[in-house]
Amino acid sequence: MSGLRLTRTARQALAEFLGSAGLVTVVIGSGIAAQRLSPNDVGLQLLENALVTGAGLVALILAFGPVSGGHFNPVVTLADRFFGGVTNRQVAVYLPAQLVGGVVGAVVANLMFDLPAVSVATTDRSAGGLWLSEAVATFGLVVLIFALVRAGRAAAAPFAVGAYIAAAYWWSSSTSFANPMIDLARTLSDTFAGIAPASVPMFLLMQLVGGAAGVAVVAVLYPTVGAVADAVVVPHETRETP
DSSP: OGGGOOOHHHHHHHHHHHHHHHHHHHHHHHHHHHHHHSTTOHHHHHHHHHHHHHHHHHHHHHHHHHHHOOOOSHHHHHHHHHTTSSOHHHHHHHHHHHHHHHHHHHHHHHHHTTOOSOOOOOOOOOOHHHHHHHHHHHHHHHHHHHHHHHTTOGGGHHHHHHHHHHHHHHHSTTOOOOOHHHHHHHTTOOSTTOOOGGGHHHHHHHHHHHHHHHHHHHHHHOOOGGGOOSOSSSOOOOSOOO
C-alpha cells in the first residue's frame, strides 16, 4: 500500500478540497431542502439552513482539520500565511483546492435534488448594507479563529466557528457568506442559497477588507509569536517533507 501514500502537501490539498466541497454541499443542499420542506416560511427556511450549516461545518473541521487545519476559506488561508501557520507552497495548493472543491460541492448539491448540475444564480445581493455585513462577518470570523489559536484554545475552534456561522446567518444582513470560495460556488445554484455572479465582486472585496482588519486586530491583541499554534482550526503539521 506504500505506493498509494501521498506527500503531506497532497494530503492537505485533498483535505481542503473535500472540506470545501462538503461545506458547499451542506450550504446549498440544506437551502434547497429548506425551501421544499417549508415553502411558505422564509424565516424557518433560514433557520433550517443556518443550523444545518453550523453543524455540518463543525463535523467537516473535525474530520479534515487534523490534516490541513480545516480552512475551507481563502481568507482564512491568507490570514494564516500572515501569521506563519502555513507556507507559500501550502497557500499555492490550498486556494485552488478550495475553489475546485466549492464547484464540485455545488454540482453535487444540485444533482442530489434532481436539479441541473449547474444553474447560474439570479438572486441579486447588491446593497451597501450587505457589503458592510460581509466585511463585519469576515472580520469576526478571522478574529474568532486566530484569537482562539493564539490563546492556545484551538481545540474549541471547530465548535466556536460552527456556532458563529450559524448565528451570523441571523445577525448579518447578508447571511454571512464570509468566504470567497462560497461566493463563487453559490453562483452555480439558482436556489435559496444562490448569489448572482454580478454581486460577487463586491462581496469578495469586502471579505478581503474584513479579513485584513481582523488580522490587524488579532496582531494587536495577541502579539506574542510564541502563542501561535501550528494550525488555524485544529493542530496540524505545516512543515513540508516529500
